[in-house]
Amino acid sequence: MMTTQPEHRLLAVFAHPDDETIGAGGLLALAARAGVDVSVVTCTRGERGEVIPPDLAHLADDPEQLARRREAELSAALAELGAHRHLFLDQVPTLEGQRPARFRDSGxxxxxxxxxxxxxxxxxxxxxxxxxxxxxxxxAVVVRHVRPTAVLTEEPGGGYGHPDHVQAHRVTARAVEIAADAAEPLGGLAPWQVPTVLWAAQEESHLRAALAELSDVLGHHAPLHAPDGTVLTVVDPAGELSSLAVPASEVTASFDVRPVAEQVLAALRQHRTQVQAVAPIDGRRLVGYLGLSNAALVPVLDRVHLRAAPGSDATALAAVLANADGATPAPSAAPVAPAPVLSAPQAAPAGPAVAAGDAPAAPAPRRGVLGRLVTSGGTVGVLVSLLAGLVMGALGTVVHRFTVNDLPLGIVLGLAGVLAAAVAARAIAGGGGLLLAALAVVGVTQAMAFLRPGGDVLVTNEAISYAWLFGAPIACVLAALLPARWFGDGTRGRRA
Structure with missing residues (x-):
């Protein structure tokens, strides 16, 4: 029976489980969201990868068990990204006797x-x-079978020089040539000329700015630690970057990743053996961050970048991805018959599951001031901040003139109460909570000053009353000037 192929088809080729998500998760998710048929080929099972969590440390000494674990992580991550099918390269049923039955991680x-x-x-x-x-x-058999309109793989340097990454680039480039060569029989499959070849990329200046932003945000807080106690540090924004980072002149187009940020972060969390400290940040140039096995913290950028290989034109794919914002994810397409083995990723992997407790809260989309306040502190935090300001403003107005042996005990207690309310509001709901508490304090003190003509009951024309009316908002300002590292501003939901 003939099957109708989707108009746009993306085939992504990466060396190990997790490379597809760390290197191109945003692009794959955006493509799937825009209705592009997404297939992923992984060249090895990552048997020699480092293992981060202490509870899985035993896998580092058992390559077969680690391979099975990473297969399960990959399946779950691809389901989060919306990929339609997946294949390990050694599963292609051809060239037996000319190659190993299993392609292993080179280390x-x-x-x-x-x-x-x-x-x-x-x-x-x-x-x-x-x-x-x-x-x-x-x-090349897979290329002829899928007939992709675009192929995505590692850039020539392999990101950071890993030999399997470099090999994935070379193999993909050669496969595109073989698939287009009519002299190559390849099981009777018709030749296919891939219109667009893409390399994983990040725009250099954007990446440096995101690193600087991440360093600034996390620098105001207590250090993050790996499970073994190692301090996680942000990559130096001014230092040498990986070969993924290229000048803007080499980037064909870029797209906002926020519509799929939640999917990308969820997919990263599935790769638990390789990735740690995944957390959302609603930043200017990033939507989150993650920690790698070398204790480096890197941003999850707010944009994905298309880098076309020399001679390729990514215009058609760019036009499709431009429609991804606001689109609904496309349903998983059925595998195109006949073989090779192209299996649809499963939402629940068969194998060691990723513990639900390991995943921090999903990132919130960009919101207005009130939306961010409710997200950071919760509705209860908003109400508590407002109530604290109202109560302490009212109590302070009532008692500010109280003295003991001519000592102005009332105003001291009133200002201390306002300061405590402002600090508590900031701790519970961040800067937005502090702002609410301050507005409540100012509003109630001014209102109570004019409960009767002339304000001659609670607030008089004496110096002590003026000190209260001006001192209360100053106490709120003092709360705003306290060190940010004492609070949780800006990184709620992050993992230690």
Whole structure:
């Protein structure tokens, strides 16, 4: 039976589970939201990846168990992103006898900070040691089968030099050539010329600005720690960036990721062995952040960037993604028959589940001032802030003239009460709560000053009453000047 293919089809090729989400999660989610058919190929199962959580540390000594765990994490992450199907490259049923039955994680070693190189003990079935044409022949079968209008993969440097990332780039480039070559039989599948090849990318100046913003926000708070106690630190905005970062001149287009930010952060949390401290931030240039196994904190950018390979034109895909904002996610498409094995990601992975308690609250979309206040402090926090300001403003107005042995005890207690209410409001509901409490204090003191003509009952024309009327709002200002690290402003919902 003939099947009708979607007009736009994106095939993403990455080296390990988690690379698709960290490197291109926003792009994949936006594409799925815009109605693009999204397929993902993963080249290895990440058997040699580092393991972050202490409760899963035993997996680091058991590559097979770690592989199964990461398969389950990948399945759950792809379901969050809205991908329609997934395949491990070694599952393509061809070229038996010419290649290993299983493509394994090659491992890596740090050549210098931020740059990886091949591990010295990579085995004969390591992905990075495979003949490029053999691996590309398998991927070319997938390309002819899916007939993508765009292929997305690692950029030439592999992000940070990981040998499997670099190999994924080489294999994908060669696969696109083989798939278009009519002289290559490939199981009788018709040749397919991929119109657009994309490389994962981040725009350099945008990334540096996001790093600076993240450093500024987190710098006002107590340090974050990895499960083993290591302090997590933000990558230096002025330092050397990974090869993912490119000048604006190499970026074809960029798109707002906020419509899918919740999906992206949820997908990141699924990769629990590899990612930590995932949390939302409603920032100018970022929607959240995450921690990696090297204790580095990096932003989840508010924009995704298209970088077309030389000779490719990403105009058609850019036009489709421009319609993603406000669109409803497209339903998962049925796999295009016949084989290779292209399985639809499952919402509930078969395997070790990611504990629900590990996931922080989902990020809120950009809102107005009142919306942000309710989100940060909750409705109860808003009401408590307002009530605290009203009560302490009223009590202070009543008692501010009270003295003991000519000591102005009343105004001292009144101002202390206002300061305490303002501090409590800021702690509960952030800057918005403090603002509400301050408005309540000013409003009630002014109202009670004129309960009767001349204000001669509670508030007089004496110096002590003027001190109260002006001192109460000053106490609120003092609460605003207290160090931000004492409070939770700006990072509610983050994980320690």
């Amino acid at each position: 890596m070693r740090w050549v210098r900070p931020g740059l990886a190189g091949p591990a010295e003990d990579a085995g004969p079935d390591a992905f990075s040691t495979l003949d490029v044409d053999v691996a590309a022949g398998l991927l």
